[in-house]
Amino acid sequence: MDKFNLYAKYYNLLYKDKDYTGEVEYIDKIISSFSQDKASALLDLGCGTGIHADLFSERGYIVDGVDLSEQMIAEAKENYSSNSKLRFFTGNINDFRIDKKYEVVTSLFHVISYQNSNNALLNSFKTAAAHLDKDGLFIFDFWYGPGVLTDLPTSRVKELENEEIKVKRSATPVMHNELNVVDVNYNIEIVNKVTKSSETIDEKHSMRYLFRPEIENYLQQSQFKLIGFYHWLSFDAPGMSSWNGVAIAKKYKHENWSLD
Ligand SMILES: C[S@@+](CC[C@H](N)C(=O)[O-])C[C@H]1O[C@@H](n2cnc3c(N)ncnc32)[C@H](O)[C@@H]1O
Structure with missing residues (x-):
C-alpha cells in the first residue's frame, strides 16, 4: 500500500463518525432562514474531500468546491465523478477566483481558523465576497476565542482501529497567545494490520481562535454584515464553553469599494 492510500485511509477512519449529514441539514436550515429566495448555487471554500458538497447536492444545490490540497481534491473528484452537480478545483481561498456568482458561500470544519494571519483572513473573506451578489450569504465555522481560552487545549492521544489499519495520533498544542494562534x-503512527508495514507522519496545524469584534471588522471590510453568530450546530449564542462558533454574513453593496 502506498503512502497516499495509507494517509487517505487514516483520514476516512478519523472522521468516520463525523455527522456530515446533520451539519448539512443545519446549514440548509440557516440558508432557508436567512435568504430571501431559494438558493441553488453554492461555493464551498476548503471543501476537503467533498463530503459536504455531495450532501448539499442531494438537497438540490449545484456545488463548486475548492481546496489547497491536491490530494483532497483528487479524492473528491474520484469519489464523486458521477455527480454532475459537483465541480472541484485546487486553489488557495486567499486568492481563488472563478467567473461565477453563487447564492451561498460556505467554509466548514475550521477552514477559516486555518487562515491564521490578518491578511489571510481578510483575503478569504474577500474571496467569499467576490463570488456573491448583494444579499448572498457567507456561512463559516471557526474556533471561538472565549471558549478556547476558558478550556485551554491540552495534549491528547487518540487511538483508532478498523480491520485494515491501526492509528495512534498524539496531539501536542503550543499556544501563541500574542497571535491568537x-x-x-x-504525531500520527499508522500500521497496516495486514502487511504489518507502518508509517509515521508529523503535521502542524496552526489554528487561529477568533473573537466576534474582529470577525465583524473583517467582514465589514469585505462588504459583509454579520447577521447571525451561534454556537456550532445550534441557534444559541456561543458561551464561554463554546469552542466552535458559526458566523452568518450577508453581502451588502458598498458604493466605493470595488473587488479585484
Ligand atoms: C479540517 S479540513 C476540512 C475539510 C472539509 N471542509 C470537511 O469538512 O471535510 C480543513 C481543510 O481546509 C483546507 N485549507 C486550509 N487552508 C486553505 C486555503 N488557504 N485554501 C484552500 N484550502 C485550505 C485544507 O486543505 C483542508 O482540506
Whole structure:
C-alpha cells in the first residue's frame, strides 16, 4: 500500500463518525432562514474531500468546491465523478477566483481558523465576497476565542482501529497567545494490520481562535454584515464553553469599494 492510500485511509477512519449529514441539514436550515429566495448555487471554500458538497447536492444545490490540497481534491473528484452537480478545483481561498456568482458561500470544519494571519483572513473573506451578489450569504465555522481560552487545549492521544489499519495520533498544542494562534502538533503512527508495514507522519496545524469584534471588522471590510453568530450546530449564542462558533454574513453593496 502506498503512502497516499495509507494517509487517505487514516483520514476516512478519523472522521468516520463525523455527522456530515446533520451539519448539512443545519446549514440548509440557516440558508432557508436567512435568504430571501431559494438558493441553488453554492461555493464551498476548503471543501476537503467533498463530503459536504455531495450532501448539499442531494438537497438540490449545484456545488463548486475548492481546496489547497491536491490530494483532497483528487479524492473528491474520484469519489464523486458521477455527480454532475459537483465541480472541484485546487486553489488557495486567499486568492481563488472563478467567473461565477453563487447564492451561498460556505467554509466548514475550521477552514477559516486555518487562515491564521490578518491578511489571510481578510483575503478569504474577500474571496467569499467576490463570488456573491448583494444579499448572498457567507456561512463559516471557526474556533471561538472565549471558549478556547476558558478550556485551554491540552495534549491528547487518540487511538483508532478498523480491520485494515491501526492509528495512534498524539496531539501536542503550543499556544501563541500574542497571535491568537494554537499550533497543534500531530504525531500520527499508522500500521497496516495486514502487511504489518507502518508509517509515521508529523503535521502542524496552526489554528487561529477568533473573537466576534474582529470577525465583524473583517467582514465589514469585505462588504459583509454579520447577521447571525451561534454556537456550532445550534441557534444559541456561543458561551464561554463554546469552542466552535458559526458566523452568518450577508453581502451588502458598498458604493466605493470595488473587488479585484
Ligand atoms: C479540517 S479540513 C476540512 C475539510 C472539509 N471542509 C470537511 O469538512 O471535510 C480543513 C481543510 O481546509 C483546507 N485549507 C486550509 N487552508 C486553505 C486555503 N488557504 N485554501 C484552500 N484550502 C485550505 C485544507 O486543505 C483542508 O482540506
